[in-house]
Amino acid sequence: MSDTEVVVSMFERIGGAVTIDRLVESFYRRMEALPEAQFIRAMHPADLTSTKQVLKRYLSEWTGGPKLYSPEKGHPRLRQRHMGFPIGDAERDAWLLCMRGALGDQVSDEAARQELDLALSRLADWMRNQAGNSHDAGNLRA
Numbered sequence: 001m002s003d004t005e006v007v008v009s010m011f012e013r014i015g016g017a018v019t020i021d022r023l024v025e026s027f028y029r030r031m032e033a034l035p036e037a038q039f040i041r042a043m044h045p046a047d048l049t050s051t052k053q054v055l056k057r058y059l060s061e062w063t064g065g066p067k068l069y070s071p072e073k074g075h076p077r078l079r080q081r082h083m084g085f086p087i088g089d090a091e092r093d094a095w096l097l098c099m100r101g102a103l104g105d106q107v108s109d110e111a112a113r114q115e116l117d118l119a120l121s122r123l124a125d126w127m128r129n130q131a132g133n134s135h136d137a138g139n140l141r142a
Helices: 010-012 015-033 035-041 049-062 089-106 112-126 134-140
Strands: none
Touching: 010 015, 015 035, 015 089, 035 089, 035 112, 049 134, 089 112
16 A cells, blocks of 8 residues: 555445444344344344344444444454354344345445445354354364
């Protein structure tokens, strides 16, 4: 990278805090409305206010925006924080269904949307914590 080249974060590419807010609101609206997502909606509290704020802070930081999550929560340790919830292929797929719909609604930059989809798909896949997940296979071998 040259001295004159400017790196633009994903946070900036997608429109900053306004887009993150809209993305999270759209994500949870889908989780509330889609029959395919009702079982993952049931894993959340009835009042999503706090949950939405945490996801907004996380996504802001994760996309290269202001550090809003780690000062309050520390290292994300997402998989560890979600171990109390059974997350298998169906849960991953329902979560991605909601997130992909929200990305489609809220992120107009197609290249940014595709990059986010790939990164979020990998993250969602990693979150699986049920027996038989390929990412845990190495940990089970002698």
